[in-house]
Amino acid sequence: MQAGNLVLLLVALGAVFYFFGWRRSYAVSAPLGGVRHLHSLPGYYASLAAVWCVLPALALLGLWLIIDDAVIRTNLMASLPSSIQPANEVDYNLLLNQIRNVAGGALNPAFVPAEVVAAAEQLVAMQARNQQMMSIAFVSIAVLGGVWGWSRVQPRLRARQQVESVMKWMLMGSATVAILTTLGIVLSVLFESIRFFQKVSPVEFLFGLQWSPQIALRADQVGATGAFGAVPLFAGTLLISFIAMCVAVPVGLMSAIYLAEYAHRNVRAWAKPILEILAGVPTVVYGFFAALTVAPAIRGFGESMGLTVASESALAAGLVMGIMIIPFISSLADDVITAVPRAMRDGSLALGATQSETIKRVVIPAALPGIMGGILLAVSRAIGETMIVVMAAGLAANLTANPLEAVTTITVQIVTLLVGDQEFDSAKTLAAFALGLMLFIVTLGLNVIALKIVKKYREQYE
Structure with missing residues (x-):
């Protein structure tokens, strides 16, 4: 059996x-x-x-x-x-x-x-x-x-004590597995990154302006040494994430305020589930939408105004990624705004404040820890996105701040470097682990910042 x-x-x-x-x-x-x-x-x-x-x-x-x-x-x-x-x-x-x-x-x-x-x-x-x-x-x-x-x-x-003891050990075991899994992931990425930095200088990786990790098989071939400057990847990641957050934060926050404070409960009952459906759409579908609809529309509009727009651009990827992230911010912000005690609203209204003033000066400050946590979670989601960038922004590692040009991100390059048969003693393959380590450090930093913000404002408003 x-x-x-x-x-x-x-x-x-x-x-x-x-x-x-x-x-x-x-x-x-x-x-x-x-x-x-x-x-x-x-x-x-x-x-x-x-x-x-x-x-x-x-x-x-x-x-x-x-x-x-x-x-x-x-x-x-x-x-x-x-x-x-x-x-x-x-x-x-x-x-x-x-x-x-x-x-x-x-x-x-x-x-x-x-x-x-x-x-x-x-x-x-x-x-x-x-x-x-x-x-x-x-x-x-x-x-x-x-x-x-x-x-x-x-x-x-004493059956209750024995059963609860077993459950305690099971919970401890589950927590230990989670901790050991995280530790294993970190150590595996760290050790491979150390091997990469033994082949490529960390200064070149962190501050180099050219990314071309193609290692030639013979010394007389073009690109025999490769170029591992990751600044273009960092810049592309930040550019697309910034565009996405410019779309997601205002729309998500305003929709959360409307659903929590202004919408009738019948409207809220069907509007919130429809909005959260966006979170269940596969990212490859967003990628198709960006590549087949948004990118051509942006290019056509730009050319009609005399602008040079690439067929794959950071703007197209960022806009669609922002649409994808809206439910993350909206749902979390709606939950924390709804959780603000009704007594705080009633006290503000009793003092003569309007509903708008109550929202701006009482509700939003009280819900700020959860809102900031949702925004930083959305930033981490944007930094880690791959499919939309591959299909809408391209693979070109361009160092530019122009959203109309093609760029690439860290996650896209990780996928590119690890596709197919690879030699794990080559700097080209090991570069993926170095990029993964940088991505891990950035997301960890965002989580630490989120925790500090939540702790600071929670102490202030509780």
Whole structure:
């Protein structure tokens, strides 16, 4: 039985032992006069029985899946005849892949030696036995654990403390996984970036004005040394993000104020969901819209006024990206404006202020921490956008402040550098990690600034 089917079976077994634990808690409490004589509520006893069924079986399954492939591989290669025993690690991997391809049906057995075909048949048999043994062990542990948990249901058992302790450790484990995942991402990017900076000077990367990471194969070819000045990428990222925020912040904030303060509840009931639909549109759809509609319209309008407009421009990408970001700002701002206590509004109106003055001088300052947090979140979203820039702004690394010219961003270049087969000892490929590190530092800085702003104004208005 496959691991996914075993997990589904475990869910069913957990539900069964939950029911049995619940019934047993009522049974053991009946002679005492009812469930009020139990130390914990019946649901805790039922949950404890389900926990003893589920957790040991999951631990066994995880451990089994970690080691079973290595055990099968070791036994299989040790059983091969001496005539085809690999001489080195490369031959070992090639032979193992050949056996696996024959066993999986990806390689015709007629094109390989008979020993390899026999080894593939042996591999299939070993995998079948492994699946059978894993299923038997898994179900046995689940049932035995459930029976053990069910048998422990007694009136004086501190089931609530035990269940809450298990939940605490599960939550701690989840938090640890999140922390370790973040740490792994940071370290992987950092180590590869250090390798890049061993090949390219950090001064050239941070302050260079030309980006051309194409490394030639021969010294006599053009661009043999490459150029890794990332300033054009930083400038393009900031330019497009600035245009996007010029669109998203006013529109998103004003729409949030209207929905929270002026709109009738019936209008709000259908207008807010329609506005938030924009957040669910795939970015590639925005990219198509920018490339096929907005960019030609901007070019035609610019040419009618005698301006030179590129077919792919920062303005087109920024405008469409701003439309995409509107729901982020609008939804967050609407939530924090709505959360401002009604007493603050009533006090302002009682003192003679108009509704407009109340919004400007009471509501917006009180909601400013959440509004700023939403804006900085939207900035991070704009900096990390890729598809719209690829389709509407192009790939040219131009150092310009003219929104009518083609530019590129950090994320687009990361994708470009890592597309296809790459050599991870080349400065061209490693440059993607250096760009990723810079992007991580920028977004981290924005989050720190957002936290400081929220903390400052929250202390002021609470």
